Amino acid sequence: MFKVSIILACYNVDAFIEDAFESIVRQSAFAQFEVIPVNDGSPDRTWEIIQEYQKRYPDNFFPISFDQGSGGPGRPRNAGLERATGEYVIFMDPDDRIYKDGYSTLLKAMEKHQSDVVIATRYGVKEKADGKNPVWVDWMADPPYVNQNSYEVKLDLLSQRPVILKTIYRRDLIDRYGLRFLESVSSSEDEIFDKKYLLLSEKITKINDVVYLYTVARTGSITSKIRIKVYEDLVPIFKGLDDSLSVYFNDAIVSYRVAALLRTFYLPKLLLLDPGLTDRALELCRDACEAFGFDRLLQTANATDKRIIELLRDRSYSQLMLFFMNHRTGAANRRNRVQAKKLKEMERRPVKLALKASSLVGLSRKAVKEKGGLGKLWTTRIRKNLAGAPNGYWIFMDRREKASDNGEALYRYVRDNRIHDKIAFIIRRDSPDYARLVADGFNVVAYNSLEHWRLHYNSEYFFASHVDDVIIKPWASFGATDGKPRYKLVFLQHGIIRSDLSGWLGAKTYQLFCASAKREYDGLINNVRYNVGPDQVKLTGLARHDLLEAKDGDYVLVSPTWRSFLSDATEAEFRDSEFFRSWHRLIHDSRVSEAMTGAGVRLKLVLHSSISQFAHCFDEDEHVEVVRYSDVTSFAELLSSARTLVTDYSTISFDVLYLRRPVIYYTFPELQKHSTNAGADLSLYGELGTRVEEHEAAVAALVAAAGDGFRSAEDKVRAADDFFAYGDRQNRKRIIDAVLEGSAK
Incomplete structure (x- = not known):
């Protein structure tokens, strides 16, 4: 029996399919591959080329052909699954190519870890281009992981593009759950299949090896021109997503993903549609939302998506397109403002930095002669100074220049109740609170001192009421990549979240994320972009509320x-x-x-x-x-x-x-x-x-x-x-109990 069945749904790809096949036969594990190209009624030379390769490699190529096209990759992929005998399955598009020995890498990882699924990474490239200058690089996990089954991992995968073309699946799991592709649709069938498989998996492995070259917007592909059928398919697509995601997630998360797909894929594709069909497409979008349920979709935690759904519901299509385009423009403008702010900050740097830079000229001359240059030398010195043995400290911090928030309140509780003996509070030396805290017996360490960096980097826990980068990794602003600090982040919060901050807060990794109200808790759990689940988010209340x-x-x-x-x-x-x-x-x-x-x-x-x-x-x-x-x-x-x-x-x-x-x-x-x-x-x-x-x-x-x-x-x-979840002034106790409970796992 073959180890891997590679299934290709093929339609009108005679200009590309030979490159795809050649990338397969060059794999070091090719002898273990069963290649199943399925011709879906192509009128060009696609079937002729498939037959040629079957003659060349009769022991590995097992083609299937349909006389009439089905209009989508679902039917040919399902036919390939019915024919497959391999222990594992990989799906490949015939206008793409494997990168180097990528599919052999996937097989080795699957065999090594005995996972249910192994997900790799891909490059987006122009037609016929190699991977030297990719248009984009796909998602990479930081860090990679092996055989995970946590809520957080599955929530993260939900927010990613379908991983089907860079992934190896276990065939017995596909058969056990009767998983198949929707055959009646021309888009999103891959996400429906892929997400359901991932959510049913118990051992998920993510590697960062690049294994696949994805051809970006090739001529004739569905991403280069859009037909009205894409929108006619939306009712079964939404139903399929509902069925797929509901095996694991609650209704709010399902609605979040469906609404997000509408915003990120189907509305942008209107720009590629014949303008005369736009109103018809919008009406089809509305029909799909109505079939799914407007009330259900409005459970989404994304305010932009809510407004889009409301405008669709009210048939305010002109307002909808204006709102959508403003949203897209606003996102671009925000990126521009960030760049402008960075430039402004650079212009305002004190002259002493320039003087300091000139004093490093000798060092830089020496460094550029060395392999890696000055950046590598500087980064190495930073890491060497910071990285050390775990010090067991619990570090507390509010703002750089101000205390009197949740960090100080929790420090007092830990100190006064003798919960942990190695504690320190971080604040700027020139802050008025510095002397006040020292006089009160706090173990105060000056912010941005080398002592602060070393203590913080190697601590056990970092309790912070703010999670800006200058708080959680202050050394990074000095231009060095910091590696991975040892501490676990406990986000005490500065207040109670009352708007969507997922774009900012979702980029952090938390050991504990404190919430104070059930409504806030639900907003965090049900918003995919926060990337947190029940293991991280706990209803504790704010530490400082105990002091009110x-x-x-x-x-x-x-x-x-x-x-x-x-x-x-x-x-x-x-x-x-x-x-x-x-x-x-x-x-x-x-x-x-x-x-x-x-x-x-x-x-x-x-x-x-x-x-x-x-x-x-x-x-x-x-x-x-x-x-x-x-x-x-x-x-x-x-x-x-x-x-x-x-x-x-x-x-x-x-x-x-x-x-x-x-x-x-x-x-x-x-x-x-x-x-x-x-x-x-x-x-x-x-x-x-x-x-x-x-x-x-x-x-x-x-x-x-x-x-x-x-x-x-x-x-x-x-x-x-x-x-409010609590009013008993026991918030600090709940926070510490949650931390200790998490450390015991």
Whole structure:
């Protein structure tokens, strides 16, 4: 019996199929390969070439031919499966080629690990091109893995392109579950088959070897021109995906993937369709969504996909295409802004860096003579200085320049309860909190010192309320690739997630991801892009909430969140912004001042750290106090004593809601929005607090709150009771219990 059956669905590929066959026969394991090319009614010379190779290699080529084409690769692949005798199966497209000894590599990995499936990597190349200058490089796992069956691995595979052409499958598993390709469709049949197989597998192996050359948009392929049949097939495709994904995932994840496929594949392909057929194609998209269920699709955690589904449901096709194109343009613009920001940062580097660079000229002259050059020498020195034996430390950190968040709160709990003896807190030496923490007995280590890097790199756990790269791998900003640090990341969070941050947070690897509300937990688990599952995400609550205690202070706290486009603004630009004008007008409105005076309180304005440099722009008087972010010694005290909070999108609103105090959300219309605010759940703000958009409504809300003695309405208290997972001030204990439970596995 052959070890591997290679199945090729062939239609009109006489210009390519010989190259595909030659790449097969050159494999070192060719003697163990059974090659099954299935001609699907090709009118060109495809069948003639197949017969020629069958004559040349009669012991390895076992062709099949249909007189009439089926319109898709499903029928020929199924025919190949019926004919296959190999222990393993590989599917190959006849217009592609194997890269080097790629399929032999797949077989060796399968035999070595005895996996259910082995997934490799591929290059995208132009027609007839080799792999020297690929158009793109396929997904690689970091790190590769062997015989995994975790929720996180399968969730990650769900978000990847179909892996069918770079993968070796076990035939007995295919037969056991009766897996076959949809024969009635011309697209997505590979994803339906592939995803179901992967989700039913118990031993999944991912290697990063490149084994396949995928021809990008060849002439005549389905990716180079689109027919209306692609959209006529959508009802069975969505049904097939539903059947495939439901064997493992819940309804929200299934809906997420179906909606994402519509956005990432079928809507973009409209641009390749005859313009006269666009409306018909959109109506077919709507029919498929209706058959699947609009309510089901709206469970997706992706805000963009939700809007697309809503516009399809309402047949607002012009709005849909405008929204979709704006979304695509916005994504490109965001990439451009990132590049522009990097250039701006480079321009602002202190002159001392240039002086430091000049002092390294001698070193660089020496290094360029050595193999690998200066970059390799610098990287090697960094790694040599950082990498060491595991030190057993638990490292805690909030912001670089500020403590008083979940990191400090959890450090206190661990220290005071003597849970772990080797602990350290990281913060900048020039921060006012540095001396405060030292005086309080903290083991404080200066941020970005070599001691910090070595301690952090080799620690057991890193507990962080923020996960920016400058926090979790500060050495990387010095231009060195850091290898893999030893620590396990525990994300304490800075607040409660109320918008889709998966594009940022989904790029990290977590040992523990703390959540505080069931709604937040579900949003994390059901959003594929976060790349986390039940093993990582735990309902614990925020550590700092244990320290909150409702007090009757003499102020109303006004604390809007930041705007990314104002962080680097000039003072003139800031004063001219919608942000400044709106907030300055509100806090100095005479009706607000009168109401606050009558209630015996004042307004206390605290800006976000990223724009706190503009605090002086706001005028102070007997009714308004402006406090710089760096001057806040205790946020727990600041929030505990606030009678009410006025904000826009700040996550500190949940601290005030945790105390069952009123929150007014002033979300005035903005021409330019901060990206994390754009997808905020505004309905949640109205559910838990009072949400207003206009100046007059904000004034009325503040006046009403003062008139009610700053007491929360009963329905808002009940809503907060339902929202928070816990209110027992045992959040820190739950976090540590989850960490210790995870380490025991």
